[in-house]
Amino acid sequence: xxxxxxxxxxxxxxxxxxxxxxxxxxxxxxxxxxxxxxxxxxxxxxxxxxxxxxxxxxxxxxxxxxxxxxxxxxxxxxxxxxxxxxxxxxxxxxxxxxxxxxxxxxxxxxxxxxxxxxxxxxxxxxxxxxxxxxxxxxxxxxxxxxxxxxxxxxxxxxxxxxxxxxxxxxxxxxxxxxxxxxxxxxxxxxxxxxxxxxxxxxxxxxxxxxxxxxxxxxxxxxxxxxxxxxxxxxxxxxxxxxxxxxxxxxxxxxxxxxxxxxxxxxxxxxxxxxxx
Numbered sequence: 001x002x003x004x005x006x007x008x009x010x011x012x013x014x015x016x017x018x019x020x021x022x023x024x025x026x027x028x029x030x031x032x033x034x035x036x037x038x039x040x041x042x043x044x045x046x047x048x049x050x051x052x053x054x055x056x057x058x059x060x061x062x063x064x065x066x067x068x069x070x071x072x073x074x075x076x077x078x079x080x081x082x083x084x085x086x087x088x089x090x091x092x093x094x095x096x097x098x099x100x101x102x103x104x105x106x107x108x109x110x111x112x113x114x115x116x117x118x119x120x121x122x123x124x125x126x127x128x129x130x131x132x133x134x135x136x137x138x139x140x141x142x143x144x145x146x147x148x149x150x151x152x153x154x155x156x157x158x159x160x161x162x163x164x165x166x167x168x169x170x171x172x173x174x175x176x177x178x179x180x181x182x183x184x185x186x187x188x189x190x191x192x193x194x195x196x197x198x199x200x201x202x203x204x205x206x207x208x209x210x211x212x213x214x215x216x217x218x219x220x221x222x223x224x225x226x227x228x229x230x231x232x233x234x235x236x237x238x239x240x241x242x243x244x245x246x247x248x249x250x251x252x253x254x255x256x257x258x259x260x261x262x263x264x265x266x267x268x269x270x271x272x273x274x275x276x
Contacts, residue, residue: 001025002088002126007139009093015140016096017147022126024088024119027079035072038091039099041146042067043115043122047085051077053107059189061087065109066118066150068099073107090122092143102151105198108189112153121146154198170195171209174202175217182221183246188214222247223259230268238264 004023011018020038027049048062053075060080061067069075071093079085099106112118125142128135174195178186191214192199206214222245229241236244241264242252256264 001086002123005126007130009136011136014093014095015136016094016098017140017143018093018095018136019090019125019139019143020093021091022089022122024086024122027077027085027087029076029078031076033074033076035074036069036091037071038093039071040069041090041092041150042069043088043090043118045086045088045115045119047079048081049077049079049085049087051075051109057107057189058187059107059109060193061109062111064113064115065111066115067109068104068106068150070099070106088119088122090125090143090146098144098147102147104147104151105154105200108198109193110154110198111193111196112150118146118149121149168209170197170202171206174206174214175210178214178218178221182218182225183244185246186218219255222252223256226252226256226264227260227267230264231271234268 002022002024004021004025006021007019009018009020024045042061044061044063044065046063048060051059051061051067053059053073059067061077121142125139128138128142132138174191177191177194188199188203192202195202197205203213206212206217210217212220225245226241229236229244233241238253239249242249245252247255253263256267260267262270
């Protein structure tokens, strides 16, 4: 564990990366309705917890996962299961667009092969004497080392598919997964994390073979299953059908009507009337 430590900025001209806060502890519930005043890098050492963003976007962070958040992004987070969630964090400011230049993913969790190297750098930074005249320069270089390590590992994750055959294989696995688990409330972020890709990369890959996004494909499966249930299970309510296909009732009715130009109830009545 590394107790929370804030680093005062005493420089008139800042370095490209300036440490703001650092630490590692058992994380409790934290709410930041206006975000944080610095960029935040979280590294999960043990346990599991959830980050929640606007629009109820949720990201689960567990062992060896990292999450980079830009400053001023509203969110809150809390531990899951037994409440033991060991979370290391590095908060910093940047005077140059380094996150952007390294193309680091933000508001996305990535499971790394190992977080040991990143954590060791954080521990080294925590041990720096903040009153050392050269400490800010050392900290800036160390933070850059963390970001470079993150860049290298996330780049490797996103480049796992290097051939068309490999890309087709992973897309087929995703499609099979969706067909088998459509009744659960999956998000694209959760599916991508399950297969070890960023949502953007996996969506691009999936669309290159299916001409639709993962979300659109999942919605198609669910609606097709709904039409079958409407025809074959007359005792099932619309609410129950929505539940069985993993959709909220209101949203189900809305997308069904947009797709078939009638409500699920009307669809059922027309089908029953046709085969009386």
